[in-house]
Amino acid sequence: MASGEVNAKVIILYDSEGANETSKKEADNLRFFIEKNGGYTCQTDDKIMIAGTEDIKTFHNSINHNDRIIILITDQCVTDKSVNQKDGSLADLSTLVKNMVENHMILLVAYKGNRREDIGFLKTGLLSLTPKTCIDLNKWQGYEKLLKQLKNSPGSKKEGYTYDVFLMHVTEDKKITETIYNVLTEAGLICAADFGDGKCFPFGRPVSESIRRLVRESRTSVLVLTKTAVESPWINLETIHALEESKYRRNQLVFRLLLIDVAEDEVPVLKVGCLERLPHFIAKFNEDGWEKKLLDSLKEPLQDCDVLPVGSLAHGLVYSHFTGWLSFMLPTKLREEITKWDRYEEYKDKTCTNFNMLVPKSCKLSDSLSGKDDNSGIEIKNETNLIISTDHMGKPRDFTISMYRISRGSEFYFFYADMPFVLNCVYELKEKKLAEGVDTNLQCQRFKHTYNTLFNHQEFGRRLNNPLRMLEYDDGQTNRFEVLFEAVKNSVNDPDGEVVANTTVTQPSKSTVAQVVPNLNQIRSKNIMAFTDSRDVGPGATMSENYNWYVFVISKKSLKDTAFCFKITQILEDSVHKNTTKLIPVLHKVDIKMVPDLIRWVTMLCTSDSKFCDHIYQTVIGGPVTMVEKMPCGDVVTGLCWAYLINYMKMALFLRTPSNEGSLDFRGRIKAFLRNNNLLCGCPDKVYILWPSSCMITDAIEIVANKNPPDERIVKLGSLPMVYANTGGQLNRSFTFSVYKHTRPHTKQSTCFIAEYCTPMGCLYQMGTKYGFAGINKEDLSSQGQNFMKAFESFTSLPAVKEQLGDFQKHTQFMFYDDSKKPLIEVIEEQLSQETSLEFAEDCLVLTR
Numbered sequence: 001m002a003s004g005e006v007n008a009k010v011i012i013l014y015d016s017e018g019a020n021e022t023s024k025k026e027a028d029n030l031r032f033f034i035e036k037n038g039g040y041t042c043q044t045d046d047k048i049m050i051a052g053t054e055d056i057k058t059f060h061n062s063i064n065h066n067d068r069i070i071i072l073i074t075d076q077c078v079t080d081k082s083v084n085q086k087d088g089s090l091a092d093l094s095t096l097v098k099n100m101v102e103n104h105m106i107l108l109v110a111y112k113g114n115r116r117e118d119i120g121f122l123k124t125g126l127l128s129l130t131p132k133t134c135i136d137l138n139k140w141q142g143y144e145k146l147l148k149q150l151k152n153s154p155g156s157k158k159e160g161y162t163y164d165v166f167l168m169h170v171t172e173d174k175k176i177t178e179t180i181y182n183v184l185t186e187a188g189l190i191c192a193a194d195f196g197d198g199k200c201f202p203f204g205r206p207v208s209e210s211i212r213r214l215v216r217e218s219r220t221s222v223l224v225l226t227k228t229a230v231e232s233p234w235i236n237l238e239t240i241h242a243l244e245e246s247k248y249r250r251n252q253l254v255f256r257l258l259l260i261d262v263a264e265d266e267v268p269v270l271k272v273g274c275l276e277r278l279p280h281f282i283a284k285f286n287e288d289g290w291e292k293k294l295l296d297s298l299k300e301p302l303q304d305c306d307v308l309p310v311g312s313l314a315h316g317l318v319y320s321h322f323t324g325w326l327s328f329m330l331p332t333k334l335r336e337e338i339t340k341w342d343r344y345e346e347y348k349d350k351t352c353t354n355f356n357m358l359v360p361k362s363c364k365l366s367d368s369l370s371g372k373d374d375n376s377g378i379e380i381k382n383e384t385n386l387i388i389s390t391d392h393m394g395k396p397r398d399f400t401i402s403m404y405r406i407s408r409g410s411e412f413y414f415f416y417a418d419m420p421f422v423l424n425c426v427y428e429l430k431e432k433k434l435a436e437g438v439d440t441n442l443q444c445q446r447f448k449h450t451y452n453t454l455f456n457h458q459e460f461g462r463r464l465n466n467p468l469r470m471l472e473y474d475d476g477q478t479n480r481f482e483v484l485f486e487a488v489k490n491s492v493n494d495p496d497g498e499v500v501a502n503t504t505v506t507q508p509s510k511s512t513v514a515q516v517v518p519n520l521n522q523i524r525s526k527n528i529m530a531f532t533d534s535r536d537v538g539p540g541a542t543m544s545e546n547y548n549w550y551v552f553v554i555s556k557k558s559l560k561d562t563a564f565c566f567k568i569t570q571i572l573e574d575s576v577h578k579n580t581t582k583l584i585p586v587l588h589k590v591d592i593k594m595v596p597d598l599i600r601w602v603t604m605l606c607t608s609d610s611k612f613c614d615h616i617y618q619t620v621i622g623g624p625v626t627m628v629e630k631m632p633c634g635d636v637v638t639g640l641c642w643a644y645l646i647n648y649m650k651m652a653l654f655l656r657t658p659s660n661e662g663s664l665d666f667r668g669r670i671k672a673f674l675r676n677n678n679l680l681c682g683c684p685d686k687v688y689i690l691w692p693s694s695c696m697i698t699d700a701i702e703i704v705a706n707k708n709p710p711d712e713r714i715v716k717l718g719s720l721p722m723v724y725a726n727t728g729g730q731l732n733r734s735f736t737f738s739v740y741k742h743t744r745p746h747t748k749q750s751t752c753f754i755a756e757y758c759t760p761m762g763c764l765y766q767m768g769t770k771y772g773f774a775g776i777n778k779e780d781l782s783s784q785g786q787n788f789m790k791a792f793e794s795f796t797s798l799p800a801v802k803e804q805l806g807d808f809q810k811h812t813q814f815m816f817y818d819d820s821k822k823p824l825i826e827v828i829e830e831q832l833s834q835e836t837s838l839e840f841a842e843d844c845l846v847l848t849r
Contacts, residue, residue: 009041010034010150014072023074026112030072030137038147040068068150073111108149112137133185148188165298166218167193172228176260180224180283183291189298192218196609215254220298222256225270225280256298258283313429314446316639316760317422318454323763324392325418328399330355330467337386337401338416347414352491354467356417356484358729359448360475363427363440365419367726369404373481378408380481385731395700395738395756396719402731406485415488417471419728423447425643432804448472454771551616553607555588584616636767636776637784640760641791645801645808647727648759652735653687654806655723666811667839669720673739674752674841677717682838683752686811687737688831691758691789692819693782695765701755702740705825713825715741717752742832751832758814760788782818789816 014027024044031042111134133149136142165184169177177193184191192214194201201210215221223229257280259270264282271280281297283290335353338344344351372379386401406413423444430438448470469491473483588607605612657664664672667685674683690701698704705714719736727733743750764784768776776784795801796808817827 009043010038010068010070012042012044012070012072014044014074022113023072026074027072030070030110033143034147034150038150040150068108070108070110070146073109074113108146109134110137110142110146111135145186145188161219162190162217163192163214164189164219165191166214166221167191167224168221169193169224170226170229171196173224173226173260176226177224179285180222180258180294183294187291187295189295196606197611198605218254220254220256222258222298225257225259227270256281258294261285313426313443313639313642314450316636316641317420317425317643318447318450318639319636319763319767320640320643320760321420321422322451322454323766324759325399326355326468328390329401333388334401334416334467337388338403341384341386341403343384350413350492352413352415352488354415354469354491356415356487357468357470358417358419358480358483359423359444359470359472360419360480361441361444361473362475363423363430363444364475365421365424365427365728366480367728368731369402369417369419369480369484369729371481373479376408376482376485378406378481378485380484381405381407382731383414392759398734400730400733402729404729406481406488408485411489413485413488413492415484415491417484417729420447421647421728421730422639422643424728425639425646428646428804429642432800434798434800434804549584551584551586553586553588554590556590586612586616636764637787637791640763641788641795644758644760645792645795645805648735649808649812650805651723651725652737653808653811655725655735657721657723661721664721669723670754670839671841673718673720674839679717679741679752679841681741681750681752682840683739683754684832684835684837685839686754686813688753688755688828689758689792689812689814690755690824690827691761691785691814691816692824693785693817694819695761695768695781695785696819697757697762697765701738701757701824705823705828708823709745709825711745713743713745714828715743717741720754742828751835751838753828753832755828758788761785764788785816789814 010031012027012031014023027044031044034040034042135146135149137146167177167181167184174195178195181191181193181195192200194210200214255278257271257278259267259280259282261284262270262282267280267282271278281294283294334355338351338353339348341351368382369380370382381404383403383405386403388399388401390397390399401416403414403416406415426438426440426443426447429435430440451470469487471483471487473480584605586605586607605616653666657669662668662672670683670685673679674681700716702714702716706712717739719738722734722736724732724734737754738756739752739754741750741752764776764781768781768784792814796812801808813831815827815831817824
């Protein structure tokens with residue numbers, strides 16, 4: 001038996017029913033060789049009686065996921081009629097497919113006395129869906145290769161990995177990747193790659209889920225890097241997943257770059273962004289020995305070269321923006337507020353009520369969207385600012401909805417748009433060199449993907465008239481004026497068409513059905529009910545109860561038809577609520593780029609693939625698939641902390657008040673507050689940043705602090721003078737801090753202080769409670785808080801941060817405490833007792849305690 005593997009055995013299937021002596025002799029010889037040199041228990045099918053139905057059932061029950069199955073093909077086997085007989089062992093092999101796929105088992109096809117092309121019957125029917133490796137036993141090297149394959153079978157999961165190599169590539173590079181795949185498998189490595197056959201990327205499953213799984217289950221991930229691949233957003237996603245996985249493997253780099261037929265001077269063109277820091281290997285197919293060099297390069301251990309020094313910013317940035325702004329405005333709040341605009345009734349036919357999210361590739365944001373583009377003649381002007389007042393993280397906050405007028409000539413519209421201010425964090429990290437190796441393109445791609453995944457998990461993301469419009473554009477090639485004009489115009493003039501483009505897929509036309517339906521007979525022949533029309537299906541969850549799976553045929557005509565939109569949106573919503581996937585999209589003569597984002601997150605089939613019905617069958621025989629309920633949170637703290645410092649604390653601490661209010665800095669604002677409120681007590685010139693370990697905000701700071709003591713020691717006095725900034729199209733966003741007064745119970749002496757709950761804490765709490773799929777457990781919130789505190793202390797101590805942003809350490813005090821053991825009043829009083837200097841209303845009263 002192979003070392004380290006329990007109960008693993010090798011089963012050799014051959015034409016035992018044909019009872020020819022040549023096949024039996026070859027099978028016995030192969031069994032003897034494997035037992036002697038491989039250490040496995042080896043059986044031939046004539047020894048386990050596979051002929052009858054009951055024997056087949058016995059054979060099924062005897063298989064476990066560690067077993068290896070070999071089909072032995074000889075000249076006599078190929079020509080013998082028993083191959084096609086119902087009771088033949090090879091014919092009955094198709095009944096094992098489901099078992100083998102579920103257990104990641106691979107067929108090893110060994111052939112003797114014939115050519116590889118003579119065994120084409122193994123590429124038909126369900127056998128075509130089963131991963132297999134063919135081995136030529138006509139040469140003595142074939143036996144050694146067979147032993148390597150037995151030892152490397154995915155069932156063995158060496159070192160805990162299912163695959164040796166995960167080959168990441170774009171569809172256009174399929175032939176190149178297949179060449180590499182064959183070289184690696186010939187050398188005994190177990191490889192995974194998406195060749196459109198549903199083996200590694202199961203149909204009907206989220207694409208990102210498949211990527212994460214393969215990266216996690218593979219010892220090494222290899223990116224086949226070409227000029228085409230560089231432009232692919234999926235490659236960016238796969239890259240960052242692989243780099244993040246390296247962090248969890250003791251900084252052992254699991255990601256390699258493979259460049260094909262390029263010269264060294266062409267490498268910089270391909271290795272852009274964070275790829276520049278990764279090791280690479282150039283494979284030149286026209287050179288002898290490139291195969292061995294490639295194999296040797298994969299064996300070299302590589303240490304993590306810190307290619308993600310700032311972590312995966314995007315995940316934290318997305319949730320920061322979502323919980324702090326978007327979830328408040330959608331699905332209905334934005335439209336409700338826009339309809340309150342005093343000119344809405346006059347211009348409602350010219351007003352877009354969608355949430356237009358502008359995402360520039362460079363992550364460089366504009367303070368205001370106003371301006372004029374001379375080339376297109378498009379002009380944008382700020383029309384009005386709608387103010388919404390609410391409580392946020394225990395203190396009052398004003399939200400600004402900046403309405404704009406966009407025009408070209410006499411044509412004009414009104415709209416709201418937002419450049420997510422959190423992206424400013426990525427841009428400043430790179431431009432101000434606050435951290436090394438910041439790849440804005442990669443972080444931008446991850447931001448978009450994470451936001452789409454998040455929003456598609458939300459109930460309002462499944463409804464018709466979804467108000468979110470993510471407008472991605474390359475600001476090096478175009479500008480926001482053209483992007484906004486087209487988006488707003490389409491929304492106002494063709495709202496139904498816009499809904500289709502973003503949220504719906506529909507029933508195909510009759511001509512499409514006529515072309516596709518004949519193939520459904522293949523599915524019906526396998527005792528599966530297949531319907532071409534679902535008029536009997538009711539709305540909502542009732543519809544999803546009627547069938548286990550829904551197959552939607554998507555054509556160009558169906559993308560323009562709204563008749564079937566409710567059906568698909570309800571199926572998707574039902575899938576999310578019930579944690580199952582039951583939708584299989586099938587593309588018919590339509591480019592995948594035309595498919596709505598709402599359904600592009602699942603792996604699709606294409607009718608141009610002659611085996612697409614077999615793929616459908618393989619998917620549906622297993623029943624509805626359980627979805628991955630949680631998005632992997634990755635390095636969420638890094639993004640939250642950087643965004644907190646760059647996009648909030650820098651503004652609130654270091655901006656000055658307007659010139660007509662004295663242009664006061666932080667200390668000046670404290671003095672002005674004390675003076676305006678006739679306060680003689682002092683106040684530390686720092687902000688107490690509160691973070692209870694539970695991450696829970698049960699009430700306002702003064703209410704929580706006064707719960708335990710019998711007397712009221714903490715009183716909220718008001719807020720510091722406001723400072724303002726334009727942030728990604730939102731004009732005059734206000735920033736302030738709340739001021740409190742603490743009175744000692746015995747001496748009645750008072751001290752003012754500035755405090756607030758840390759806003760990222762509220763974001764993490766919602767991730768761990770309200771949004772259960774976010775990848776953070778409620779039990780992990782305390783450790784996330786401690787990680788945030790460490791990141792805060794680390795980032796604020798960096799010389800570049802102090803020089804470019806400001807001295808946060810001088811003006812903040814981070815206070816993490818266990819709120820299950822220590823009340824807030826004690827935390828505040830302990831900190832106040834340690835203060836050595838206070839600010840007073842007048843400079844002459846500065847006192848050292």
